[in-house]
């Protein structure tokens with residue numbers, strides 16, 4: 001047939017999956033061929049990713065793909081941002097990477113702030129102040145785990161690590177590197193000034209490659225183990241949010257996106273970084289996108305709190321689904337509860353239900369008791385953040401926002417979509433759900449010459465998936 005097939009690995013903070021994506025010259029269709037949980041492990045006061053397990057799952061996915069008897073043109077990998085690992089001189093992974101919710105990060109940020117004021121970083125990197133930014137994590141390594149840096153020969157971000165173990169090629173992809181607070185947002189390269197402040201040697205940082213670069217083919221070992229052919233691995237927008245925005249069917253320069261999932265990444269696609277007094281004051285971030293774009297956005301806690309409420313409720317009531325939570329929130333009796341979803345206390349609490357209840361009580365709102373009331377406190381908090389964010393974006397950019405495009409897994413939450421339209425007063429367009437996977441595929445297609453540019457890719461997305469409007 002004339003169909004071309006691609007494999008897209010999309011690793012999120014709670015699960016990962018492998019999608020088979022076929023393009024017939026007109027539309028793209030997707031099939032999930034493998035899914036697995038991703039559970040960071042809490043061990044002696046720290047949160048780690050289980051990297052060998054995640055790599056194992058990658059190979060299981062490839063095995064499954066190999067058994068399908070489909071010709072695969074390329075493989076792309078995207079993951080959450082900021083996290084990384086070190087390789088020794090023989091390419092062995094030194095220590096399991098930390099999870100970005102590790103409590104050491106807040107401490108590291110405070111330590112670095114004392115020596116190097118945040119403003120010095122912001123002026124160059126243009127990144128929002130978040131304690132998990134790679135710069136703080138690496139600063140922690142420099143200060144408290146120097147033995148690791150003593151034998152580290154290569155630094156790689158999470159998707160780069162996977163690509164390295166598949167192909168043997170060591171490179172840092174630009175969009176993921178742009179989440180580190182170690183790049184100069186304007187030159188799009190490592191910033192020597194920032195590296196010096198952090199105390200990491202430039203020598204262990206590999207070259208930065210653009211999204212859409214063919215990294216290399218699967219190694220013989222991987223081919224042997226999985227039954228795959230010698231397929232090329234392509235650096236896509238390796239940061240999941242870069243991929244999601246790549247596939248967002250934005251219609252104009254006044255469109256705002258929300259990449260909705262565990263986090264809500266809300267902002268605009270712009271041509272040049274916006275690093276001003278105001279963007280600093282409002283704590284906006286400039287992350288690197290595909291085709292030289294900048295994702296000017298704010299990182300807002302997203303459905304993370306709802307996900308963790310669900311886990312807690314499931315312990316007593318196994319049939320609690322997202323649908324049920326949504327419906328309970330729609331019909332909740334007392335509707336005034338509201339939290340600040342970005343309050344640090346919601347980052348990784350032991351009991352999310354109590355945390356939300358206590359917050360409301362401490363704020364003088366009374367205590368939400370039912371599933372509906374507790375969930376609504378979160379929904380109200382998110383909707384209010386979105387509203388404020390639109391106001392801030394309009395003020396900073398001087399533009400008037402016309403449409404908000406919501407993409408990603410969070411679009412399945414129809415209550416949140418409706419509340420977004422209501423709170424912002426803007427037209428909201430919803431879809432596609434699988435934005436990260438689709439952006440991943442678009443950049444593979446571009447790398448292999450099947451696509452002229454992202455604009456053409458977004459037209460394919462619009463043809464292939466329903467986009468719904470909420471007013």
Ligand code: LFR
Pocket residue numbers: 012013079080081082083100239240241261262263265299
């Ligand atoms: C979304 C995301 C965000 C990033 C957060 C932590 O999955 O990649 O963009 O800020 O995870 O890495």
